Amino acid sequence: IAGITQAPTSQILAAGRRMTLRCTQDMRHNAMYWYRQDLGLGLRLIHYSNTAGTTGKGEVPDGYSVSRANTDDFPLTLASAVPSQTSVYFCASSERGGPSSYNSPLHFGNGTRLTVT
Amino acid sequence: AQKITQTQPGMFVQEKEAVTLDCTYDTSDQSYGLFWYKQPSSGEMIFLIYQGSYDEQNATEGRYSLNFQKARKSANLVISASQLGDSAMYFCAMREGGMTTDSWGKLQFGAGTQVVVTP
Secondary structure, three states: OOOEEEEOOEEEEOOOOOEEEEEEEOOOOOEEEEEEEEOOOEEEEEEEEOOOOOOEEOOOOOOEEEOOOOOOEOOEEEOOOOHHHOEEEEEEEEOOOHHHOOOOOOEEOOOEEEEEO | OOOEEOOOOEEEEEOOOOEEEOOEEOOOOOOEEEEEEEEOOOOOOEEEEEEEOOOOOOOEEOOEEEEEEOOOOEEEEEEOOOOHHHOEEEEEEEEEOOOOOOOEOOEEEOOOEEEEEEO
């Protein structure tokens, strides 16, 4: 089934540890995104990539990094996890990114529930 | 400033009835898209329906329709003939087609409306 695969589904992580959340899509979408969802704060964009080889910062990029070496994969790395990064992380993709993308819906993975202790 | 406003934190609706979820938005762009997503208790985000700023007809997808009033900047979701499986959080969202890199591609969400469908 075509879509977005995120791994792991959930993780408990000690503060200070490094962690990479994986995201793979098989829809050949150009653009990919990482959001975090927190109670009371909604969904906030962390980083995005409008096409392979490019990335950009969203609303809450501090403490996170991304790479986009190819079309399909968009991993999110927490270099040194802190408790405030406890959240549900969603990876998403859309057919287009950039200025022509306003009519291109995002499709989401099932999320990764991360707890930093 | 809040770009998407959903004023109803929660709603109860009886099975088989229709329900309208409110959404207002704020943008100065001429080109933009409006989206509705459903998030059931299992957590996944499901794309429901899309309305473009240039679309003259209201969007429909099965039991979902979007009541788009451009002058009032509102994009309300109507769910007809509610089913128990419609119980979920519903998010209104917008993508702007502006000329700043800040707005490109960013899907901005409202706070959501929790819908509970009762038998």
